[in-house]
Amino acid sequence: MSGEGAVIARPRAQFHWQGLHVPFIAPWSDEQHLPITIVRRRGVGGTGIGYADELSHVDRRRDVLWARQAVARGSGTPFLAGVHPLRQRQAMSHMLCQVCGESTYGSAFRRWGERHLFVARAPKGRPLGEGEITTTPPICLPCAHESVGVCPHLRKGWTAALVERAQPWGVAGTRYDEKTLRTLPLPSTGLHMAQIGHLEERWTLAMRDAVTLHGVTSIDLGAVA
Structure with a gap:
């Protein structure tokens, strides 16, 4: 991803x-999915899904339709196992830590030879590989230790x-017939x-940004501390 994430410096509220x-x-529980009406829509690239009341500059990114969900972080009860579409996309686009929301372009990034840390589920012990497709944003080292x-x-x-x-790479979401x-x-x-x-992009309501990982080096979290 681009280095634009390096300019994000304002500390984010922690909950x-x-x-x-x-x-x-x-x-969070107050971040409800907003009511939508899906329609068939023809665009420059062909026919696909759209909203009946669509605002292209808000509802689309790279011409892909995104799920609508209210934004009220910190309000109500958190769903720890869930993912908010907008914040996941922000984390991927700007390389923000998925836990604290801070930029991962920091001292550790420079110390590691300008590399980001990614941690993912691996029930069978399979490491992240070169070219791996993931919807899991990066994470900073303190949050990684906490999370595992x-x-x-x-x-x-x-x-x-x-x-x-x-x-x-693309998106992950709900596919429409x-x-x-x-x-x-x-x-x-x-x-x-x-x-x-x-x-498939034109018939998918996006809920996650997906990327491929390159220059991947498996590490021991304890070793990089």
């Missing part, structure tokens, strides 16, 4: 819930790597994936 640090990308100790998903197994570059405009069943792996420029 805790029942002794746990609430991740920046986690949604308290996150239920990571307790089942995790892997960590330093990454030179996160290249935009081209004929009926009904949502298609979700795959066992989670959300539907749609690569940049592929037809």
Whole structure:
């Protein structure tokens, strides 16, 4: 991703819930999904889904339709296992830590040879590989140590790597049938994936940005501390 994330310096508010640090990308109960009406829409690249009351400069990014969800971080009860579409996208676009929301372009980034830290679930111990597709944003070292100790998903197994570059790949979200405009069943792996420029993008309501990881070096979190 671009280095524009380096200019984000204002500290972000941190929230805790029942002794746990609430991740920046986690949604809160007052951040409800907004009512929508999906319609068939023809654009420059062809036909796909759109909103009946669509505002292209708000609802689309790279001509892909994004899910609408209210923004009220810190209001209500956090859903620690969930992901807020907008904040996930911000974290990916600007290389923000998924937990504290601060830029990962810091002293550690420079110390690691201008590389970002990524931590992901790995129940079977499989490390992050070169060209890996992920929707999980980077993380700073203190938050990584915290997360592997308290996150239920990571307790089942995790892997960590330093990454030179996160290249935009596409989006993950809900796929709509081209004929009926009904949502298609979700795959066992989670959300539907749609690569940049592929037809599936036009029929996917995006909920996550997806990137490919390059210059990947698996590491031991204790060793980089």
